[in-house]
Amino acid sequence: MNRPPTSGPPPEAPRLKSTGLPNDEPQAQLPSQNHPGVSGPPTDFMGGHPILPEDMDIRDLPSNQLYEMNQNLMAESVSTRPLIDQLTPMEVLRAEYENGSRTFVSQIDYLMNKGYRHIWRARGDGDCFYRSLAYAFVLNMLDAPQAEREIVVATALSQLQSCKPMLSQAGFEPIAYDMFYEAFEAVIQSVVSATEEYGLLTSDSLLRIFQDANNSNEIVAFLRLLTSAQIRLNPDEYAAFIIDMEPTQFCNNHVEPLGKEADHIQVSALADAMQIRVQIAYLDGHKANEVDFIDVGNKNSKEPLLLLYRPGHYDILSRKVM
Amino acid sequence: MASISARRLKKELTEINHEGTPTGIKLLSADDFETWFFSIEVLGNTLYQGEVFKLMFRFDGHYPISSPAVQFVVDQTHQAPIHPHVYSNGHICASILGNDWSPVLSVASVCITLQSMLASCKSKERPPDNDRYVAHAPDNPKKTRFHYDVDRV
Numbered sequence: 312m313n314r315p316p317t318s319g320p321p322p323e324a325p326r327l328k329s330t331g332l333p334n335d336e337p338q339a340q341l342p343s344q345n346h347p348g349v350s351g352p353p354t355d356f357m358g359g360h361p362i363l364p365e366d367m368d369i370r371d372l373p374s375n376q377l378y379e380m381n382q383n384l385m386a387e388s389v390s391t392r393p394l395i396d397q398l399t400p401m402e403v404l405r406a407e408y409e410n411g412s413r414t415f416v417s418q419i420d421y422l423m424n425k426g427y428r429h430i431w432r433a434r435g436d437g438d439c440f441y442r443s444l445a446y447a448f449v450l451n452m453l454d455a456p457q458a459e460r461e462i463v464v465a466t467a468l469s470q471l472q473s474c475k476p477m478l479s480q481a482g483f484e485p486i487a488y489d490m491f492y493e494a495f496e497a498v499i500q501s502v503v504s505a506t507e508e509y510g511l512l513t514s515d516s517l518l519r520i521f522q523d524a525n526n527s528n529e530i531v532a533f534l535r536l537l538t539s540a541q542i543r544l545n546p547d548e549y550a551a552f553i554i555d556m557e558p559t560q561f562c563n564n565h566v567e568p569l570g571k572e573a574d575h576i577q578v579s580a581l582a583d584a585m586q587i588r589v590q591i592a593y594l595d596g597h598k599a600n601e602v603d604f605i606d607v608g609n610k611n612s613k614e615p616l617l618l619l620y621r622p623g624h625y626d627i628l629s630r631k632v633m
Numbered sequence: 634m635a636s637i638s639a640r641r642l643k644k645e646l647t648e649i650n651h652e653g654t655p656t657g658i659k660l661l662s663a664d665d666f667e668t669w670f671f672s673i674e675v676l677g678n679t680l681y682q683g684e685v686f687k688l689m690f691r692f693d694g695h696y697p698i699s700s701p702a703v704q705f706v707v708d709q710t711h712q713a714p715i716h717p718h719v720y721s722n723g724h725i726c727a728s729i730l731g732n733d734w735s736p737v738l739s740v741a742s743v744c745i746t747l748q749s750m751l752a753s754c755k756s757k758e759r760p761p762d763n764d765r766y767v768a769h770a771p772d773n774p775k776k777t778r779f780h781y782d783v784d785r786v
Contacts (some may be wrong), residue, residue, distance in 0.1 A: 356729035356746065358718035359781035361766050486644050487737045490637065525637055529697045532736045539737075567735035597776060 366585070393447050395521040396432040396628065404430065406628040414596045421602050422592060422619075426631035430619055431518075433626050437570035440618075440625040441534040444589065445495070446521050447627045449615035452502045454515060454616075464503045469494060470586055474537055477584065479547055481540035491533035494526060497537060531569060538577050539566040539585035572623065582608025590615040638696035638725045645740055658744045667692055670706070671744055675751045687711045688747070689723075690740055691773070700734035702775040703743055715757040718750065722767045724774040727759065728781040 369473065401423050408415040433439035448467075455463045471492070478488050497519055501509040509516060520526045539562040542549045546558040553561045553576065565571050573581075582589045589607045606615070617628040635643075645665055654660055654671070661670040669690040675681045687706035693699055705713040705723035713723040720726070729738060729746060760766070771777060 354735055356727045356750075357781035358726050360726060360762050361770075361777045361779050362759060367762050483737060486648065488639075490640060491736070525695065525698075528695070529637065532698060535735075537735065544737070563735070564733055567737050568733055569735070570732065577641070 319433055355539060384408035392432065392434045393522045393626070394434050394436075394524065394527045395518060396434075397518060398429050399432055401428050401430060412596055414599045415594065416598070417600045418594050418598070418602050421600055422594070422628075427592070427617075427628055428632055429629035431627040431629070433624075435624050437572050438528070438531045440573035440583070441531045441538075442521065442527060443625045444581065444616060445530045445534055446517070447514070447589075447618060448585075448587065449498055449502065449517055449540060450514070450627070451616060452499065453512060453517060467499055467597055468496065471499070474540075474584060476535060477540045480497050481543040483536060483540065488533065488536050491529045491536065495533045498526075498530065519591075520571060521546045528569060534581060535567055535569065537577055537584045538581040541580040542566065542576070545583075551582060573625075581605050586612075588612035588615040589623075590616060591618045591620050594619055594621045596622075636666075636694045637698065638692050638694050639666045641697050642692065642740075647740065650746055654741065655745050655748070657748060658741075661687070666703055669740065671740075673744060673748055673751075676753070677750055679752050680754050680757050681714055681751050682712065686714055688744065690743075697736040697739070700730055700775065701740065701743070702773050703730050703747075714742050716751060716754050716760060717756075717758055717760055720760060720763050720770065722770055724766070724770060724777065726779045726781075728779075730774070731779055731781065733781075 346612065361577050386515045401419060405419045405423075408419065431443075433446075452463050452467060475492065476500060478483065478492075497506055497508055498512070498517075501512040501516075503511075505511040506518055509520060521530075542562055548556055553575075556564075566577055577593070578589065586609045588611075590607045591605045591607065593603045593605060617630065619628040621628045636656045642663075643666070647659055649663075657674045659672045659675045661672055663669040669692075671690070673688050674684055674685045687708075689706050693723040702727060705711070705719060707713050707721070707723045713719050713721055718726045725747070727750065729743070729748070766777075773775055
């Protein structure tokens with residue numbers, strides 16, 4: 312689920328101030344900040360200190376133990392779940408809540424009664440929203456009737472292509488996004504035409520692609536840049552939802568780095584950038600016997616992508632079957 | 634297909650060879666896609682006038698999805714700059730090398746950011762926990778988890 316609280320600074324944490332510094336070093340080079348893009352000017356960052364155990368003197372710790380401690384700390388934030396797991400019956404999720412929250416169980420029953428019988432679970436590594444969305448996006452094309460698939464894929468590819476100028480307008484260098492763009496494009500293309508890398512896509516090979524860390528993370532990285540570009544280019548639309556920092560800084564710290572969770576603002580920015588419709592079932596324990604579906608993005612799109620939200624986590628919800 | 638790190642680093646190297654490195658930064662060696670060395674100095678009127686440092690980048694196969702391991706080289710001819718974020722073993726505590734790393738950053742942009750970090754330094758001192766950290770630090774700074782906090786430079 313969520314990364315442990317120590318893994319990231321709170322959003323309101325002050326940042327290294329390197330703009331607007333007193334100008335007492337006229338010759339020193341202090342390039343301007345907050346410009347994205349490879350080989351661009353430097354990025355803001357924070358300094359700090361290594362995490363040492365609070366209740367013991369580090370000097371008493373043999374170095375092998377210290378090493379082990381570091382390793383454990385690193386490992387605990389990474390689960391062993393596949394990046395996207397195989398189709399799982401809703402009953403499995405239900406069983407996990409049976410000894411816990413009755414409200415969650417009643418909400419799961421509601422979904423099952425409505426015909427939502429399966430989910431694909433995403434690893435809780437902070438990238439679950441982006442990964443789930445990408446998976447649902449390609450899956451939707453794969454599920455389209457044979458006769459419509461060509462047009463659905465062509466539409467997606469041209470939409471994707473039209474996003475490219477956005478990325479450079481937002482200040483990203485092609486070197487920063489080309490590889491990621493191509494990775495996503497190749498997967499989408501393989502829905503209708505066999506590619507060298509993936510052949511003709513099937514639901515099995517789609518799952519394998521998303522379970523492969525390299526393929527999967529390149530696509531996640533691409534969607535993160537797209538989300539960032541959307542916010543950078545339309546700061547006024549999103550600034551109201553960003554607390555205590557500038558939109559560019561928000562993108563630097565909370566959108567572009569992998570492993571940083573998505574809040575509503577990233578969800579709507581990405582849906583807007585891709586002009587897709589996303590429906591999110593909120594399994595949040597707020598209502599018994601009922602689940603709210605939140606509609607985000609392009610309301611005219613007829614086949615929304617379906618995601619399941621639980622506090623701090625996103626999975627993919629399978630289509631309704633009655 | 635070549636690993637993602639090889640594909641990306643090849644592009645970065647081409648760019649460095651064509652466009653050169655930023656002022657004060659020189660590529661010393663990039664013999665493979667695992668370890669690169671740069672020299673870095675801060676030009677102008679700063680606390681590090683006349684000092685030249687050596688930076689080592691180590692990449693795993695997932696770069697730029699994963700961050701590079703970046704540190705100052707400490708050997709017979711090189712020292713780590715004395716700076717509140719730089720440990721005497723060369724390890725650097727900077728969030729962009731940890732959980733604020735993103736694939737938008739590059740070898741060159743990391744160099745520039747570190748140069749700027751040195752340029753804006755107001756007092757030459759080691760991090761307060763330097764001795765304790767250095768005594769037990771892992772070889773690879775990426776194996777250390779840093780807590781990033783308010784900057785006190």
